[in-house]
Each structure stands twice: as structure tokens, then as C-alpha cells.
Amino acid sequence: MDDAFSEAPLLVIAENEEEVPEVLRTYNPQSDNDGEISKKAIFGYSLGHIFNDMCSSMWFTYLMIYLEKVIKMRSWRAGLLMLIGQVTDGIATPVIGLISDSSILPQSIVKFGQRIPWHFVGFIMVTFSFPFVFNGCLLCKPDTSENWSLAYYIPLVMAFQIGWAGMQVNHLALIPTIAEQESCQRTLSTSRLAASVLANLTVFIILFIRFTLDSEDTIGPSDLTHFRSLALIVVGAAYYIPLVMAFQIGWAGMQVNHLALIPTIAEQESCQRTLSTSRLAASVLANLTVFIILFIRFTLDSEDTIGPSDLTHFRSLALIVVGAGVVVTLLFYILCREPPPQHYGEHLTVYQARLNPKEYLKMPRFYTVAIIYMLSRLYAAGLLYFKLPHWIIYITAATMGIAQSLLLTAAFAFCNFLIGADKSSSAFIYGSMSFADKLVNGIVYQIIELINPSCNPHVEHEECAIFYRNIMVFIPGTCALFLAFFGILFVASRIRIQISVAPFNENNQNILLNGQRNNS
Incomplete structure (x- = not known):
């Protein structure tokens, strides 16, 4: 870069082929922020999803077993309930993304940030709905039909998923x-x-301890009243504490421009960003996180492991999940703060071609990333097809955990790549990716329950073991093959994004429109 460019303030343009660049925000070059984030911020951010992870771990691992074995709900009704939840989640996710990307929040709330207020709303809904799902049907009697029981759970499941x-x-x-x-x-x-x-490990350890030490416990009417009261106390306290904490930390001025935050100047000196095979491999391998325990439940040899007497375990675990989730989410609100905007002084004006959702839906790579993200949520389980010694099951579970970690890390990297510099649409992108994931999973759940050879929970069938073994092997295995194909196709495309740098000039902004895309 020549001397004229090095001495003058810089103006960054994220060039797009179809859209005319527009002003997004100003940026102060004198800021001390070098783009790095503190360990405190990383730790605080990591706490923000633990509550969700604990709930989803219990939800996807034990909900079907809970409904069929504890509540004694027929398989097709349990599958329908799961489908309703997944469809609700799938529809709500992109809608919430669009709302989060918008600027409908009043200024008095925006001072807490653009994303955290919506995160807090979701936290309240999960806190109020989740305990009651695993607390039995409070409005049902022993002679209540399954249809009424299903009607009781539907609004709770929908509220939880939203x-x-x-x-x-x-x-x-x-x-x-x-x-x-x-x-x-x-x-x-x-x-x-x-x-x-x-979060997953905590849930599984708690379940293991409960099933090991208290497997002979039975439940009575007094236990139901006790756990119901305890759940209301925990949830009631959880409502006011984060509300007070959120207003206390709001005075730090966590306002952020809802449109975007831009890459740092150091990154802008590179006029081209390429997603190469080597970068992808380095990104995935350098950030390897292992889900070793995730599939230990596959070692269960019988459907009789969990029965009606274990209802107290599910109630206790639901309360523990909510209690622990409230604590870590409060820490997230305290430690994780959205950065404030820069004001006045020498500044950079950022011109970026902002895409709206309709334009994203016209982009082929949008659907490529969506498919990769969806398939990354499923993973191969080929070794489960064979009868293996118990000790090999643990190795298989560890291997599957590594595979899932690689795929999820790559899926997030693909989403961040698609977002690029257009941070204003980040919530919509993540929501759209999750839509296909949730919808497909819900449909698959329902199909599995409809073709289940033992749809009556009161009747045992030996062929169920073979049925579920084939399901856990061939569906994820097929998805893994498609994932490999689309992953190779995506990397081979080697998409390049041009970022142009020009000197700031208040009187003449036409220079900003001269950036050209490098198609070489």
C-alpha cells in the first residue's frame, strides 16, 4: 500500500456483484481494540448456551423414552409430539433471526445489545416451559385419555422450542x-x-447416578406435589434474578449498531479471503472438541431399562437442569457483553453491500451451506450395526464424538464464511440453516415412530432392537456420504470475496463504487 493510503484514514468496502454499497457505520481507527477478545469474554460467551445444551441433551436423548415408557404414550403420539416441536423450532428459528436482525427494539432496550435481549426472552420461555414437560401431566387423571395428555404437552413443547x-x-x-x-x-x-x-456430560452423569442409586424408588401422590412445588419455586426465583442482573449490567452501555461490526484493519489489508482446503482442515483440526459421552446410551441392551418408576428421576433431573442452567446463564449475562459503538473523532466509514433475505435465498452457495449444516447435525454410526464387546462400544462412542465435533466445527465455519462481512444478517443465516435441520429431524422422528414394529408401549417385541439398530446405522451413514460429497463440492468451488480499501473523502464518495471483483 502506498504512502498516501498509509497516512490517510481508510475506508473499507465489502463489494457485492448485485447490490450498491451503502453506509453501515463509522469506525474509529484510534481504538485500542486490536481485534482480540479476552479470556473473560470467551468464558462468558461459552456459558450462554449451556442451559440450552443441558435441556437439549435431556430432550433428544430421553424425551421419547420418557413419553413412551414413563407416561405410557403410544409411539405415534410421542413421535407426533416430537414432530410438532421440531416444526415449531424450524419455523421459529428463521423468523427469530429476521426479528433479531431488525431494529424494532426501543433504545431503552438496545442499550443491552442487539442480540442479548432476544436471548433473554428465549431464556425466560425455556425456564417456564421445560420443567413442566418432565413433570408429568398436571391436569390429567389415571383415566385421562392419551389425546388429552397430548393436548396438554403440545403448548409446553411449542413454548420450549420457540x-x-x-x-x-x-x-x-x-x-x-x-x-x-x-x-x-x-x-x-x-x-x-x-x-x-x-453440559451433556453433566446430564448423563446425573442420570447415571440417579439410575444407579435410586432405581428401586417408586413415586406416589405426595412426591408429585413435592416436585411440582419445587419446580415452581426454582422457576419463580429464576425469573426475577436474571431480570435484576440484566438491568444492573445494562449501565455499561452495551449498545451495538444493529447493522454490523466490521473486520479489523489488519484483516482488511488482505484484499482477498479464500476458503481453501488447507484452511478448512487447519480450522477443523485446531479446534477439535470431543463428545466422548454422547452415545454411551447406545450401550443399553433392553427397552426395559427405563420404566414408570423412574418418573421421579426425570422430575429431579429437570429441576437440576433448570437450576444449573439458570446459574450459568446469569454468568453469561454478566461476563459476555456486546461491544459499544465507536463515536466521533477520526473515523472510517464502512460501505457494504448488505443483502436482504430474498437475495440470500437466490444464492446457490446459501443452499450448499444449508445442506452441509443440516447433514453435519447427523453423523455416521456404522459400527453400531455389528455386535461388539462392551469395551469396543466405548471406543465407538469416542470415535463418533470426534466425528461430530469435526462436523459441527466445520458447519459453524461454513456459516461464518457465508455471513462474511455482512454481520447484519447473521441471525437470519443461522436461523435458516437450523430450519432445515429441525424440520428434517422432526419428519424423520415421526416416520420412525410410524414404522416402529412395536407402536404399543404395553407390548414388547424383540424385532425392535434390530429395527433401531438399522435406523441408527443407515440414516446417519447415508447422511455422512451426502455430507462428504457436498463438502468436497463446496471446497472445490473456492469462493473468493473481494475487499477494497480506499482513502476516506467526505466530499467525494464516488471512489467507493470503483471496487471490482477478482474472478481470477
């Missing part, structure tokens, strides 16, 4: 907001996955 989606999308959208450098974004992504490991 709240869960709100926390997930806005937590992911914080990555490009609070981290400007790509390496810092990867650090936040992997810290999020590491926290997810701890």
Missing part, C-alpha cells in the same frame, strides 16, 4: 458481533462446543 430457538440463534449471532477476527470467531465456536460437552 424459547430454545431464540437462545440458540442469538447466541450464534453474537459470534461475528463480538469477535472481529476469523481466528477469534473459531475460538468462540469451539468454546461453545466445549461448554456443550460439559
